[in-house]
Structures are given as structure tokens and as C-alpha cells.
Amino acid sequence: MSQRTQENEEPRVGVFVCHCGGNISDVVDVEKVAKTISKDPRVKYATHFMFMCSDPGQNMVAEKIKELKLNRVIVAACSPKLHELTFRKVVAKSGLNPYFYEHVNIREQDSWVHSHEPEKATEKAIRLIEGAIERLTRQNPLKPGKKKTVPHALVIGGGVAGLTAALELARRDIPVTLVEKSPFLGGRVTQIDNIYPTGEDGKDLVDDLIQKVLKNDLITVRTNTEVVDASGSIGDYQVTLKITPRGVEEDVEGLDKAIEICPISVDNEFDYGTTKRKAIYKPYPKAVPNLPAIDWNTCTRCGECLKATNNKGINLNPEFKEDTIRVGAVVMATGFKPYEPLPGEYGYGEDPNVITLPQLIRIMENMDPNSKEFIYNGRKIKKIAFIHCVGSRQIEGVHTPKEGKELNTYCSRVCCSTTLWAANRLKKRFPDIHMFDLYRDIRTYQFYEDIYEEASRNNVVFVKFPDEEIPQVKIVKDDKGLFRIETTDILLRGKTVAVPADLVVLAVGIEPNPIRDLIEIFSIPYGSGGFLLEGHPKLRPVESSMEGIFLAGTAQAPMSIQETIIAATAAAGKAATILTKPEIELSPFVASVNLDKCEGTGRCVQECEYNAIELKEANGGKKAVIDPSLCAGCGACVPVCPNRAITLEGYDIDQILAQVEGMLKGVKAE
Secondary structure, eight states: OOOOOOSSSOOOEEEEEEOGGGTTTTTSOHHHHHHHHTTSTTEEEEEEESOTTSHHHHHHHHHHHHHHTOOEEEEEESOHHHHHHHHHHHHHHTTSOTTSEEEEEOIIIIITTOTTOHHHHHHHHHHHHHHHHHHHTTOOOOOOEEEEOOOOEEEEOOSHHHHHHHHHHHHTTOOEEEEOSSSSSOGGGGGOSOBTTTTBOHHHHHHHHHHHHHHOTTEEEESSEEEEEEEEETTEEEEEEEEOOOSBOSOOTTHHHHHHHOOOEEEOGGGTTSSEEESEEOSSTTOSSSSOEEOTTTOOOOOHHHHHTTTOSBOSSOOOEEEEEEESEEEEOOOEEEOOOOTTGGGTTTSTTEEEHHHHHHHHHHSOTTOSSOEETTEEOOEEEEEEEETSSOOBTTBOOOTTOOOOOSOOSSHHHHHHHHHHHHHHHOTTOEEEEEESOOOOOGGGHHHHHHHHHTTOEEEEOOTTOOOEEEEOOSTTOOEEEEEEEGGGTTEEEEEEESEEEEEEOEEEOOOHHHHHHHTOOBOTTSOBOOSBTTTBTTBOSSTTEEEOGGGTSOOOHHHHHHHHHHHHHHHHHHHTSSEEEEOSOOEEEOTTTOOOOOHHHHHOSSOOEEEEEETTEEEEEEOTTTOOOOOTHHHHOTTOOEEETTOOHHHHHHHHHHHTTTOOOO
């Protein structure tokens, strides 16, 4: 339906007040609000309804627009973050300019914060709506800008989330460039040899995804590649990639020998430091790409590897390169890393038999499959103690944060299930081992409850310690070198218990990979734990507040493998809504510059966090020029301009002053 211009029409305002199922109407007298507002001569219709966001509520708005020829619409309800877009669409479908709509928040800004003052809350609701009427009646018919879309996606991260997102985008016929910082694809899942509930090896699960990606002509895979710079905005980003050479350029005879004779040995990060690897290496035999890589941080370029290949296939002096690509959207699938305990935390680093859960998982895979005893560090393991919530759910005053970081107050979600799954596997293989589980809370949600029940049947002894107490790990000074873990057991009504152990396993939490460089490059908001923040947990769960940037998997929060795949699929679907369109609409609520007033002071350039303003030659001098595709409409540039040359469309000074006057209507100065 074509939209009426409405620019010179007399304002005919419709006001719709929502009960929000009692969230608003239990405090605010919505009937009084509607009745009072209806006395304004510009208001041609005012009413209240139980749920304005429901289909009947939306239909009511559409019907009244047509019936009463309304040309301005106000809905007083919950936060505009929830349903502002909902009602803009209703207004647009009814033939009006969608920006002749105003959403007034009388829930979060009124009923919820004034729940014990219903009369004052009612008065405030009236004033908020009066202010909105004054602003909206001075609104010009805004029009969104348009921008051509580059039909190409960038996926950052080659783990399960990145591989899934790339496949889902390609399935929609969208070309994808997938970049992985490390030399190999697969991510953390390749380090898990047994996945609940199927027992499938993570390497096999990932290999299936990798092969599908490699066979897809729409997907370009770049390993040893990282993003070092980016410019542009939603629909068209220019991204600079830094490519680190692999060092091994061809699959030639002698590569296995080259790895064997390499004189450099370092801790193997794939096994979390429980084994060693060489400077030329593969994390596991079937790793992809199926070529070794050289670790340039440890390689001495001694040339021993070249002797094994007769100087073929290996280049020890390659060039580091850069490349630039253009993409319309970016999927952040940057993954996680296990929490690394502080030195001395629960005895970690002080005794080799205090290990982390990820280390235990790698030790289990590397065990002799024929061994009937669990031997570690030359000691037969008879008693194992697991300690939960190491690096998760940390409490101020109880736990110590890492230097320069905040405490990890969040729950890592998957640790409990993984811990009990590992305990059950050990019990099945070594029935004589005694296991103790020291926990604050067990969170085996969904079907993972089966693991908890199985652990109970396997006679795992559970010890519940209080939130405010850290179990004390002590080494018993005897020939056996046992540990004694002292803690309060809530299940024994607060008695102190001493748990014996040959091996202490710390169930460490999940932390986001360190991607501060990417956060700065793309201006992505992140939370206190370092995880990337979604635009809204319910309405925009896989979208960053930076348009065109999407979040997949554990870059956003701790997730299981299944949850990661679901999130990556959702992120790809959302990205596709942009990339399948030839052009996208830009928000009209952006800053604009009156070039006649601008003196080019550059204060606005300094204030803008989105790099949307530049000083360029115009009107005979340096003037501020705003890129509407980069402008976020934050308004930070407006107050710093000494000549008031900048205006935020939809929120100009006259509109704001009128809104304030409307809210203060009838108020007498004391």
C-alpha cells in the first residue's frame, strides 16, 4: 500500500494504552490515562487494551487508522526494544509513514519503578504520552536510506559453529569466506574423544562437517588467517585479512620423518600440555588440512625437517601476506577456551596430579586401550576427587580474579554434565576406582539428568560444599603422596569432611577466546565475562547490536555442542535475510550536518565511536560529512558541535524541547 505524504496534514493522533497483562494496569489507571489524553484536541482516538502486541491489538490499530484517518500513532506499553518494530510494521501496512509512530514506555519507565505509587505512576504515564504527542506532531515524514548489499558472508572461526554457519549460508546460495586463525579446522570438539549420549568421537563429528564444507564450491576456507582490519557497515564491509604461511606447501614424501627429527619440543596445546609436540606438527593424524604446519613462534629454522624431505615441500622463509575482501555480513564464531586456574588454585601447578577436566579427557584418550589400571605420573590411581565450579560462578570476597580481569560470575553450564560423563566412563573402564564429586550445585539440565542418575548408581560420592567456601586441597606427607581435601559438607549438616584422593580433577569453566582485537575492529559490545552481547536475549538472540554482525556458538555464551549448532544455524539464517536482498534499508534516525553552519572543528569526529564522521572538502572548506550507513543514531555528536550544525533526524532540538514542555504541561514552578 502506498503511503500518504502527511507532511502538511493536520495531526490526527491515535493513542493506544496497553495493560500488558497487568504489568502496567495493576499500577497505572489505564482508563484514566486514555480518558485524559482524549481531551487533547489533536487526539482523535484514545483507548486501552489488555495486550496491544497481540493480533487483536495490532488489528485494532490498523482498523482505527483507516476508520478515523489517523496520521499519527502512539502506543504506550512496554520497552520499545520489544515491540517498536512490531507497530511500525502495522502502521506501514496501514498506509502511513512508519516513522509517524511513537512508542512510549510506561512499563519499565513507569509501572515497574513506581509500583507503590499508583496515582503518581498514572500521572507520569499521562505526561509521558503528552510529551510524545508534542514530539510526534512536529515530526517530518522520514524516509530510510538504501544501500546495495554485497552478497557474500564472512565467517570467523573454523570450529563447529563456524562450519555449521558456513554450510547453512551456502545452502541458501550465499558465497562464504571462512577464516580460521589456527592452521587446522575443527576447534575444541576435536579434543573430545567421547560425546554424550552417542559416544561418538568429536573428530569424526567435525570431520563430517569439514568434508561437506570443503566440497561446497560456494565456501572458501582460509586457515592460518585472521582479520586485522575492517571498514564499512551492514551490507558492505571491507575486511583485511592477514595470512600466515603454513610452511609446509606440498604433501611430499618424508613429512612424517620431518616431524620425528625436529629437535624442538613444546607443550602440546591440543592435549592441554599433558604431552609434547614438535615445531612442525599435526594435532592428530586426520587433522584438516591434511598437511603439517610450522609453529613460527618456536621454529628455529634449523633446516632439519628439510633433510627428511630432500628440500621439498617445506619453505622456512615464506612471505606473510594480506588480502582484502568485501562482505555484506559477518558471523562471529570465535569459540571458547577452558579456564586456566591460577597458580596454587586448589593446588593447581603445585602438584602434577592436580589437573583440569579438559586435561583428564585428553589423558583418557591417550591411555593404552589395553591397560586395566589407571596409571598417571607413575602412580596407580585408586581415588579421584572432582571439584566443580573452578573458574565459574565466582563470588567477590571468596575467589580471586585474574590480573586485569573481572570474576567469572556466570555458570559455564556444560561443566557438570561433562564431569559426571567423565566419571561414568572411568567407572566403567576401571570399576575399582573410588570417585568423589565436590560440588556447589549440580546443573545437569535437559537429558543430561540421566548422567547424574548414572553417576549415583555408580556410587560416586557427592559432597556439597557451601558457596562461600573453597575446598582446601592438601598433600598428605606420606609415602603414597595422597591428597586430602577438607571442606564443609552441607549434606552432612555442615560437618567438616576430609576426602582422600590420588588425583584431583578441577572442573574448569568456559571463557571466551581472547578476541579484543576483533571487538575493537567491529565495535561489538561484550558483557562482563567477555562474551559477545546479543541485541536482545529474546527478540534478537543471535544478532549483535552492531547491524550486520551475528553471533554463533560459544563466542556468545557457554553452550553444549547441540546448542552451538542450533545457534550457528540461527545466526546464518539471520545473516541470510540481509544477504539475499539486493539492497537494505538504513535507519532514518541518523545525524545530518548543515554545511552552512559547520566550521569543521572536528569535535564531532572525535566524539563518534562508529567512525561515521569525516572532515571533507565541501562548501569551500573542511566540513563534517556523515556516512548514514555507519551512523548509529546515538546523538553523541550533537551536543559537542559549537555551532549546532548537527541534527539527529527525528530528534531535533525543537522536537525535544516540545516533548519536555509537553511532559511539564500544567506543572507549576515552586
